[in-house]
Amino acid sequence: MAEAIPQLLVNGIALGAAYALIALGFVLVINAVGAVNFAQGDLVMASGFAAVILAETLSAGFGDAVPALGLLVLPLTMLVMAGLGLLFSALAYAPLRGRPPVSIFISTIAVGLILHHAANAGFGPEPRIGPALLQADTLRFGSVVLSVQQIAVIGAAGLLIAGTGALLSRTQLGRRLRAVAQDPEIAEAMGINGARCVALTFMLAVALAGAAGALLSNQFFVAPGDGGLFMLKAYIAVTLGGWGRLDGAALAALLIGVFEVMMAAYVSYVAAEALLYGGLLLVLFFRPSGLLGETIQRRT
Amino acid sequence: MIGGRSTWVMTALLIAPVLVALALGGYEQRIMTLAGIYAIAVLGYQLIFGRLGALSLAQGCFLGIGAYVTGLAGVHLDWSFPASFLASLVVPAVIAGIVAIPVLRLESHYFALATLGISQIALLVGVNWTEVTGGANGLYGVPEIRIAGASLYSPEALLLMVWSALAVAVLAHGYLIKGRRAHRLTLLREAPEAAAASGIDIGASRLTLFVASAAFGGAAGALQAHSIGVVSPAVLEFQVMVTILAMTVIGGRGHPAAAILGAILLVHLPEWFRFLESHYLIAYGAALLLAIVLMPNGFVGRLEEWLGGADAGSPPAPDPDDTIGRKPARTGATLGLRDLRKSYGGVVAVDGVSLSVEPGEIVGLIGPNGSGKSTLINLVSGLQRPETGAVHLGNLDLSGRPPHERARAGLARTFQAPATVPGLAPLRTVLAACPATLDEPTAVTLARRCLERAGITDMAAGPSEGPSRARALDLARALASEPVILLLDEPAAGLTPNERDDLARCLKSLAKDGIGLLVVDHSMDFLLPLADRVVCLASGAVVAEGAPEEIARDPAAIAAYFGGPSP
Numbered sequence: 001m002a003e004a005i006p007q008l009l010v011n012g013i014a015l016g017a018a019y020a021l022i023a024l025g026f027v028l029v030i031n032a033v034g035a036v037n038f039a040q041g042d043l044v045m046a047s048g049f050a051a052v053i054l055a056e057t058l059s060a061g062f063g064d065a066v067p068a069l070g071l072l073v074l075p076l077t078m079l080v081m082a083g084l085g086l087l088f089s090a091l092a093y094a095p096l097r098g099r100p101p102v103s104i105f106i107s108t109i110a111v112g113l114i115l116h117h118a119a120n121a122g123f124g125p126e127p128r129i130g131p132a133l134l135q136a137d138t139l140r141f142g143s144v145v146l147s148v149q150q151i152a153v154i155g156a157a158g159l160l161i162a163g164t165g166a167l168l169s170r171t172q173l174g175r176r177l178r179a180v181a182q183d184p185e186i187a188e189a190m191g192i193n194g195a196r197c198v199a200l201t202f203m204l205a206v207a208l209a210g211a212a213g214a215l216l217s218n219q220f221f222v223a224p225g226d227g228g229l230f231m232l233k234a235y236i237a238v239t240l241g242g243w244g245r246l247d248g249a250a251l252a253a254l255l256i257g258v259f260e261v262m263m264a265a266y267v268s269y270v271a272a273e274a275l276l277y278g279g280l281l282l283v284l285f286f287r288p289s290g291l292l293g294e295t296i297q298r299r300t
Numbered sequence: 301m302i303g304g305r306s307t308w309v310m311t312a313l314l315i316a317p318v319l320v321a322l323a324l325g326g327y328e329q330r331i332m333t334l335a336g337i338y339a340i341a342v343l344g345y346q347l348i349f350g351r352l353g354a355l356s357l358a359q360g361c362f363l364g365i366g367a368y369v370t371g372l373a374g375v376h377l378d379w380s381f382p383a384s385f386l387a388s389l390v391v392p393a394v395i396a397g398i399v400a401i402p403v404l405r406l407e408s409h410y411f412a413l414a415t416l417g418i419s420q421i422a423l424l425v426g427v428n429w430t431e432v433t434g435g436a437n438g439l440y441g442v443p444e445i446r447i448a449g450a451s452l453y454s455p456e457a458l459l460l461m462v463w464s465a466l467a468v469a470v471l472a473h474g475y476l477i478k479g480r481r482a483h484r485l486t487l488l489r490e491a492p493e494a495a496a497a498s499g500i501d502i503g504a505s506r507l508t509l510f511v512a513s514a515a516f517g518g519a520a521g522a523l524q525a526h527s528i529g530v531v532s533p534a535v536l537e538f539q540v541m542v543t544i545l546a547m548t549v550i551g552g553r554g555h556p557a558a559a560i561l562g563a564i565l566l567v568h569l570p571e572w573f574r575f576l577e578s579h580y581l582i583a584y585g586a587a588l589l590l591a592i593v594l595m596p597n598g599f600v601g602r603l604e605e606w607l608g609g610a611d612a613g614s615p616p617a618p619d620p621d622d623t624i625g626r627k628p629a630r631t632g633a634t635l636g637l638r639d640l641r642k643s644y645g646g647v648v649a650v651d652g653v654s655l656s657v658e659p660g661e662i663v664g665l666i667g668p669n670g671s672g673k674s675t676l677i678n679l680v681s682g683l684q685r686p687e688t689g690a691v692h693l694g695n696l697d698l699s700g701r702p703p704h705e706r707a708r709a710g711l712a713r714t715f716q717a718p719a720t721v722p723g724l725a726p727l728r729t730v731l732a733a734c735p736a737t738l739d740e741p742t743a744v745t746l747a748r749r750c751l752e753r754a755g756i757t758d759m760a761a762g763p764s765e766g767p768s769r770a771r772a773l774d775l776a777r778a779l780a781s782e783p784v785i786l787l788l789d790e791p792a793a794g795l796t797p798n799e800r801d802d803l804a805r806c807l808k809s810l811a812k813d814g815i816g817l818l819v820v821d822h823s824m825d826f827l828l829p830l831a832d833r834v835v836c837l838a839s840g841a842v843v844a845e846g847a848p849e850e851i852a853r854d855p856a857a858i859a860a861y862f863g864g865p866s867p
Contacts, residue, residue, distance in 0.1 A: 036409055095593040102355050102408065106549060106592045113542055113585030121579040228538055232420065235413050243409070270428050277417040277424075284414050285402035 006144045008265050009258065014150040014219075016257020017157035019233050021212040023253040024164055025205035026234040027246050031181035032201040033093060035104035039112035041231025043081065043088070043206050046115050047213030048130055048222030049123055051077045055131035070133035074156060074214050081210025082203040089202035094195075112227060119224035130217025153215045160211050161250055164204070168246070177201055236280050306557075310470060313560050318463045322456060329455045331567050336462035337523045339563035340469045342547045343556060344516025347476060347509040349545075350553030353489040354506075355408060358399075358415035360541030361422045362392040362514040366521025368426065371439035371531035376432075381445045381526075388522035389515045396514030397507070404506045419541065426533040438532030442525045462523050469516060470556045476512055479740055483724065483732035485509075491719030494774070497681055498733035499707035499781045539581060546584050550591040552598030561599055618748055619741035630710060632659050633694030635785040635816055640679050640689035642672075649675040650686070651840035657785055657816040662807065664831030664848070665820045668861060672840035673820045674716060677789050680818075681713040682706045693785060708735070710784030714791055716820075718774035726756055726773050733780035750779040753810070755802055767794035775806070785816045792826045804830050824861075828852060836860055 022044055029037040054073045092107040133152040138145050168174035179187040180197040188194045212230070213222070233256055234249075240256075241248025256276065263272035321332035345359045366388040373384035403414045426433050433439065445452040445461060452461050477485065488495040488502055496502055525531045534540075543566065551562020569587065570580035591598065635657040642650040650672040657663045667673050678684040680691055682703035690699040691706075698706050721729055730750050734743040751757075754776035756769070771791060778786060788807070792800050807830060811817055821827045827834065828848040836844040836851055838860035844851055851857045 030409075036412065092589070099596065102353075103592055103596065105355060105412065106545065107589055109542060109545065110585045110589035110592065113539075113588065114582055117579045117581040117585065121576070121582065232416065235416075239410065239413060270424060274421060274424050277420050280417050281399075281402065281414060284406060284410055288402075288406055288410070 003143050003145075004265070007146055008261055010146050010150045010154070012258035012261035013254065014153040014157075014257070015216075015261055016254035017154050017161070018212045018216045019230075019237060019253035019257045020161055020250040021157055021208045021215075022230055023234040023237040023241070023249040024161065024246060025208035025212075026231075027238055027244060027249045028177075028181075028201050028205040028208075030238065031244055032177070032198050033101075033104060035093075035101035036108070036235070037205070038105060038108040038231060039088070039092070039115060039227075040108075040205070040209055040234055041229065042112035042115040042227030043084070043209040044213040044216070044230045045119060045222060045224060045227040046084070047077050047081045047210035048217040048226070049119055049128065049213075050080050050210065051130040051214035051217045052128045052222065054080070068134060070131040070152075070214075070218070073131050074133065074211060077214040078207040078210045081213070082207040084210075085203040085206025086199060088206060089199050093198065093202065097195075112231070116224055116227055123224065125224060127221035127223040128217075129221050130214060132218045133215070149218060153219075157211070157215060160208065164208065165246070167204075173200070177204075236276065239280065240283060306555075309557055313557055314463060314467050314470065317560070317564060318459060321459055326455075329459050331571070332564070333455070333459045333462050333527055334524075335560075335563045335567040336459070336466045337520045337527065338544065338547060338567060339466050339560045340523070341517050341520035341544050342551065342559040342563055343466075343469050343473045344513035344520075345544050345548050346553055346556075346559055347473070347516070348513040349548055351477060351482075351485045351489065352506055352509055353408075354404075355412045356415045356510070356513070357412055357538075357541055358396075358418050359513060359517050359544050360538065361415075361419035361536060362396065362517030363521040363524070363540055363544070364426065364536035365392045365395065365422060366518030367525040367531045367535045368433060368439075368521075369518070370522040370525040371442050372432065374442045374525070375439045381447060385519070385522050388518045388525075390518075392514040392518035392521075393511045396511045400507050400510050404503070404510060419536070419538070423533060423536040426536045433533070434531075436533060438530055438534075440530055442529045442531060444529075445526050458527055462527070465519065465523060466560070469519065470560075472512075473516075473556050473559075476509065480731050480734065480736070480743060483728045484736075486724050487721060487729060487732040490721040490724070493683060493703075494715065494719050494777065495732070496683070496703035497707055497713050497715075498777060499704050499735065500732070501702075501704045503702075542581075542588075543584065546588040546591075548598070549588060550595075550599055552600030555600050558598055558600035565599070617741060618745040619739075621742075621745065630782065630784055632814065633696070633710060633784045633816075634658050634692075635680070635711070635818070636690075636692040637676075637680060638690045638692070640676065640686045640691070642675055642679055642684060642686045648840050650679060652689070653837070653840070653842055654689075655835055655842065655845070657818050659784070659816050660811050660814045661833065662811050662817045662819060662831045664827040664834040665818060665837060666822070666824065666827060666834060666851070666857070666861065667837035671837040671860070673837055674789055675840075676837070677713060677787050677818075677820060680706075680787060681711060707781050707783075710782070711787070712778040712781045712783030712785070713787035714771070714774045714778050714789055716789040716793065718770045720770050720773075726751060726776070729773060730776045730780045733777045735782060746782075747776075747780055750776040753779060753806060755806065768796070768799045771795065771803075779810075783815060785818070786810065788817065788819045790820055790822065792821055792823060800826055824852070 022040060026037060026040045029035070051073050054076050055069055058069060058072065088111060092111045093104060096103045096107055132149050133156060134148055138147055139151070168178060176187070176192050177197050177200065179190070179192055180194050184194045216222070233253065237253035237256055238249045241250070241252035260272045260276070263275065317332055317335065321329045341359060341363050348354055348356045348359070369388040369391045370384050373379035373387055379387070399418055403411060406414055427436055445458070452458055484495065484500050485505065487498065488500055488505055492502055521535065524535065547559070547562035547566050550565060552558025566584065566587070569583050573580055573583040576582055637656070638654045640650050640653045641648070653676055655663070665673055665676070675684065679686045682701060690697065692698065693709055693711055696709055698709060698711065727747055730747040731743055734746050738746065754772040756772050756776060775791065792803055795803060804826065807817055807819065819827065819831065831848050834846065834848050834851040835842055836854070836857040843860050844854040844857040846854065
């Protein structure tokens with residue numbers, strides 16, 4: 001059993017890293033518009049299918065001439081999903097600007113429902129497999145065997161998380177996005193186009209969901225009904241990590257991934273799920289404003 | 301429950317669909333039975349989502365639990381219908397009551413997640429506890445409903461049974477939001493702090509509605525289990541919740557007619573979008589999105605004006621007894637604050653304040669911005685908890701008591717930024733704050749008197765507009781709880797000189813009636829002529845106290861207030 005621990009840990013970190021991408025997108029939208037994006041999980045599912053189709057199209061067009069198909073599919077999926085993010089914000093957010101957050105909550109539930117059942121209608125309920133990032137097999141260190149795909153997922157997700165962090169903290173665009181998230185009125189008064197920043201945030205958030213969907217589609221496959229659980233994990237990560245905190249959400253998502261893989265390996269997947277939800281309720285019972293408190297002050 | 305025209309509409313809405321279904325027969329009967337079942341669940345959901353404004357994602361789960369209870373009682377335990385039906389109401393209600401304690405105090409985004417978490421746990425149990433629930437296969441052979449030896453196996457009988465239960469549910473729903481309760485719930489939803497300061501027990505109201513909504517969901521689940529004869533984990537899946545949510549958003553959040561119309565509309569949707577086949581939930585999603593964008597108040601929201609409003613028709617006639625509200629119902633208690641202290645992190649906002657307000661006395665509380673005036677009012681009214689210190693009203697120790705208990709004991713307050721409640725007429729806002737123990741006519745008379753005293757005459761008019769009107773309404777709301785002591789947080793801010801004079805006259809007359817007033821204000825020229833005694837606060841501590849003319853000359857007060865050198 002002990003030899004399995006490194007592989008399980010890598011699996012868990014890979015899963016958690018993908019969850020972290022989903023959670024980052026989730027928090028970005030929370031900070032930008034003050035509302036929960038309930039469709040985030042279904043967007044991950046949709047991008048899994050986008051990755052499947054892109055991989056099929058590319059290999060049908062170029063055959064085996066494409067050496068690292070998965071590495072090409074990842075940015076393409078993100079690009080497609082960024083476009084979908086723009087459409088998503090135009091449909092589910094723009095018409096509801098200025099309405100209570102619960103309206104956006106409901107509109108994103110509606111879009112999630114449409115995505116879920118449109119995927120069901122288009123692709124059928126059977127799971128599909130997405131492209132691997134690298135065509136290698138396994139790495140062997142003595143008795144420890146690690147999957148290259150998993151390590152590649154961790155690397156890609158790590159780069160994307162770091163890139164998102166750098167974009168937000170180091171670039172002028174990132175500063176604008178954060179300014180709008182912090183106080184839209186003041187940001188607008190300083191000449192920042194708030195609506196455009198929110199649209200850009202949605203594009204970034206959905207592109208991150210897209211990356212997660214593409215990365216998860218190989219090992220975990222993709223099926224139309226997957227969205228709900230992805231959304232729940234992100235939602236829980238944000239609650240545990242501190243509402244509105246990017247670093248907290250990413251860290252909590254990582255831990256949830258590791259916990260889930262370890263628990264599933266040694267006890268059962270059902271136990272992992274039950275303990276996660278039970279744990280969430282306990283946290284909310286003892287800490288009604290989340291584990292680390294809230295960074296967003298209620299504006300009155 | 302609902303006045304006039306609305307009663308006729310509701311009667312028609314409960315009978316017409318049944319007649320149509322009986323006339324068309326077959327498929328339409330099954331669909332209309334399903335509509336009736338969902339309408340019951342939606343009526344419950346309106347209580348929690350519409351009335352309380354809380355986005356619960358557990359209503360589908362309560363329906364599912366109700367269905368499982370009926371399934372288990374019928375298949376394994378061989379219970380009779382009345383017993384299993386009652387259990388299907390009670391079990392979800394008890395579960396709601398248990399989870400309510402941690403869940404109901406959560407902020408909206410955590411409330412939604414927590415209720416979703418509960419639903420997920422219920423689904424896990426339903427799928428995995430195979431010995432009891434039958435696992436993924438579910439429970440087969442749920443017996444038909446038997447009442448007094450007669451078995452309701454025909455589709456017609458089932459339809460009539462379900463819609464009779466719906467009629468009962470409409471009556472129960474009406475009872476829960478009867479009269480002033482509806483106004484209180486609106487105030488609670490839109491301005492929870494004002495509601496608590498008016499003596500409304502927010503926790504108890506939320507608990508009642510959450511438990512009731514679960515019982516409605518359980519009833520719907522029980523009827524569904526009987527009608528299809530099978531209970532499978534599908535009843536616990538999120539799409540049941542989404543269906544209820546869509547019906548509520550599309551139909552409307554408040555009026556029972558909305559629940560029935562929303563349910564009828566959405567159960568027919570798959571029929572109208574046949575080309576989508578089993579993917580009709582795409583149409584649900586699209587309809588939900590369109591509804592939330594185009595009709596924020598739902599289908600019936602637009603008709604509610606015509607129906608006489610979701611919150612009952614016209615208020616009952618006032619009590620002709622002219623003495624009501626002329627004189628305060630109770631007076632004679634002194635407000636005593638002892639050593640109140642409150643800090644935020646390292647900043648001490650209120651630093652050991654002790655003061656008293658006698659019956660009929662006007663005490664002015666002055667001090668620069670950030671001197672702790674508003675925090676002090678919050679500590680006294682119970683909206684914030686002090687670290688140390690005590691609040692007494694007469695012989696009553698109110699320390700540690702929640703705001704609504706303080707309000708009921710006679711401690712009322714107004715707010716610096718009064719919350720306006722759109723859609724609630726001034727008279728209804730004030731009615732919401734009248735003591736629950738008063739009968740309707742007495743309350744109406746009292747509310748009118750309070751509005752008059754605060755200077756509002758067109759009391760049935762629409763929502764309040766402008767700062768002076770919002771302040772006057774807030775004062776009337778505070779008076780409606782029949783206070784002994786009234787705390788006013790910057791009542792003159794934003795008022796014109798004439799309005800200030802009116803306000804000063806009003807406050808003096810209240811004091812003359814024996815009410816003790818603690819008035820916070822910035823403006824010396826408003827407060828000094830008004831107050832019997834002035835307390836000056838600086839950096840959270842009392843730096844001067846005395847008659848107005850003394851305070852005007854007091855070096856400490858001048859230093860604190862005008863930023864001069866400290867004495």
